[in-house]
Structures are given as C-alpha cells and as structure tokens.
Amino acid sequence: MIISVASGKGGTGKTTVAVNLALSLKNIQFLDCDVEEPNAHIFLKPLIKEKTEAYIPVPEIDEAKCAHCGRCQEVCAYHAIAVLPGNNGQKGSVLVFPHLCHGCGACSLLCPQTAIKEANRDTGVIEIGERNNMQFVHGRLNVGEAMSPPLVRQLKKYINPTRTVIIDAPPGTSCPVITAVKGSDFCLLVTEPTPFGLNDLILAVEVLRKLKIPFGVVINRSDIGDGKVEEYCKQENMPILMKIPFSREIAVSYSEGMPIIKKDASYQDKFINLYLNIRAIKSEANSRY
Numbered sequence: 001m002i003i004s005v006a007s008g009k010g011g012t013g014k015t016t017v018a019v020n021l022a023l024s025l026k027n028i029q030f031l032d033c034d035v036e037e038p039n040a041h042i043f044l045k046p047l048i049k050e051k052t053e054a055y056i057p058v059p060e061i062d063e064a065k066c067a068h069c070g071r072c073q074e075v076c077a078y079h080a081i082a083v084l085p086g087n088n089g090q091k092g093s094v095l096v097f098p099h100l101c102h103g104c105g106a107c108s109l110l111c112p113q114t115a116i117k118e119a120n121r122d123t124g125v126i127e128i129g130e131r132n133n134m135q136f137v138h139g140r141l142n143v144g145e146a147m148s149p150p151l152v153r154q155l156k157k158y159i160n161p162t163r164t165v166i167i168d169a170p171p172g173t174s175c176p177v178i179t180a181v182k183g184s185d186f187c188l189l190v191t192e193p194t195p196f197g198l199n200d201l202i203l204a205v206e207v208l209r210k211l212k213i214p215f216g217v218v219i220n221r222s223d224i225g226d227g228k229v230e231e232y233c234k235q236e237n238m239p240i241l242m243k244i245p246f247s248r249e250i251a252v253s254y255s256e257g258m259p260i261i262k263k264d265a266s267y268q269d270k271f272i273n274l275y276l277n278i279r280a281i282k283s284e285a286n287s288r289y
C-alpha cells in the first residue's frame with residue numbers, strides 16, 4: 001500500500017505526520033519526495049548506504065544532420081526548443097533551453113533526420129539508506145534547479161511494493177506534488193485550522209479528486225485557529241482521521257529533530273489507529289468498484 005502525505009502549503013506538519021506514521025508501523029519504506037527541501041532524514045536518521053546521480057536526458061542537436069524542419073519545436077510541449085529557419089542562404093539553427101526541458105524524449109524520437117541525441121543533465125542526487133528495518137530513499141535537487149518532477153519520478157522508481165510505502169510529498173498543489181502523489185492508494189492531507197490552511201486544503205482536495213485518490217485529513221495544531229476547516233470537512237463529507245493539538249513539548253522536540261512518538265509514547269497508538277483507519281477507508285473504496 002502506498003500512502004502519500006501532502007499539504008496544500010508548507011509548515012503544516014506534513015513531515016511530522018509522515019515520519020511518526022512510519023516509525024509507528026513495521027515493514028515500511030519511506031520516500032522523501034520533498035526534493036527541494038528534504039528534511040525527513042533529520043527525524044529518521046537513516047544510515048545512507050548508496051548515492052546515485054539524478055539526471056534529465058536533454059537533446060543535443062547535430063547541426064550537420066539537421067534540416068531545420070521545425071518538427072522538434074512543434075512537438076515540445078514545454079517550449080524547450082526553438083528552431084530558427086535559414087534565411088537568404090544563411091544556415092538556420094536550433095536553440096535548446098535545457099532548464100525548460102522535461103526529458104520526455106519526444107523531440108529525439110520524432111526528428112525525421114535523427115539529428116537529436118540525448119545527453120544527461122545533472123539535476124540532483126538520490127540517497128538510499130535504512131534505519132533499523134525501515135528502507136529510506138530521498139532526493140536532493142541541485143540548488144537553483146527548477147525542474148523537480150523528473151527527480152521525483154526517478155525517486156519513485158525505488159518504490160518497493162512488498163512494503164507499506166510512505167511518501168512525504170512536496171507542499172503545494174503544483175506539478176511536483178501531483179508527480180509525488182500520483183499512483184498512491186491513499187493520501188493524507190495535513191492542514192491547520194486557519195484561513196490559509198483552509199484555502200490550501202480546498203485546492204489540495206480538488207487535485208486529489210481529479211486524480212481519484214482516496215484521502216483523509218489530519219488537522220495539526222487543532223486547538224488553535226477557528227472551526228472552519230472542520231466545517232468544510234463535514235460539509236464535503238471528508239473524514240478527519242487525526243487531530244494533533246498544539247503542544248509546546250511537541251514544538252520543542254520538533255526543533256530538536258525528535259519524532260513525537262519518542263517524546264510522548266501514547267502517540268504511537270494514535271498513529272497505528274490512523275493507519276488502521278486508512279486501510280478501512282481504502283478497502284471500503286475498493287469494494288465500491
């Protein structure tokens with residue numbers, strides 16, 4: 001079972017929920033797909049055993065073969081290639097914008113002159129490790145690199161279907177999040193009871209409904225703010241699977257890189273219950289189809 005943990009905005013406690021859920025269960029693989037700012041390792045403290053380069057295959061044009069037909073520019077959905085046709089006997093040229101390229105391979109596949117080959121552009125690193133019996137994988141995007149979905153996709157190739165997989169997704173509702181949560185059996189949406197929390201929860205719910213991924217809500221710092229998030233969940237018939245009240249102790253242990261369950265052991269049962277509820281919702285959803 002693949003459970004992704006997402007939130008419409010950063011700072012809601014998404015990683016806290018993902019990490020504590022993982023530490024409360026057995027036979028887990030943890031994937032930190034928040035590649036712009038991975039921080040689950042601070043709490044899980046895995047022993048990294050393997051590092052591998054992450055890359056995007058970007059086109060390289062063989063100008064000697066190129067007929068400047070414009071086909072590559074036409075097929076590139078990301079405007080990463082521009083073809084300048086020849087003029088008045090001047091040879092044309094092809095410009096590639098590597099930082100816009102998603103490495104989809106369409107241009108090289110469809111070039112009628114086979115004038116495009118691919119070269120790997122380094123975008124970051126993937127680190128693989130373990131802690132006790134938990135498998136751990138995370139990615140680190142290079143500083144200044146804008147293209148995180150290819151790295152997230154590359155990370156997800158490490159998914160081990162024999163384990164319960166917990167994915168810590170990037171915050172927000174854009175491409176990197178969609179790439180991270182796509183294919184999950186269930187998604188936990190972590191939010192907080194504030195107007196910003198509600199606004200971003202509504203956006204995240206829209207995304208998950210489009211992707212047809214069953215989901216439930218965790219409200220962090222549930223005793224501060226207002227009751228609008230709960231009202232919204234009720235009105236939309238969305239299960240609130242857990243509430244974590246604000247606690248100075250939890251905040252301090254977070255700042256020290258210590259998971260909640262290490263500070264307050266009663267939380268382990270709460271996270272196990274959270275998992276059991278997820279399984280129940282998932283099997284109910286399965287029985288409907």
Ligand code: SF4
Binds near residue numbers: 068116
């Ligand atoms: S599709 Fe091939 S031949 Fe046509 S412009 Fe692009 S690189 Fe040149």
Ligand code: SF4
Binds near residue numbers: 104
């Ligand atoms: S590989 Fe895909 S995204 Fe990159 S330039 Fe070619 S068509 Fe565009």
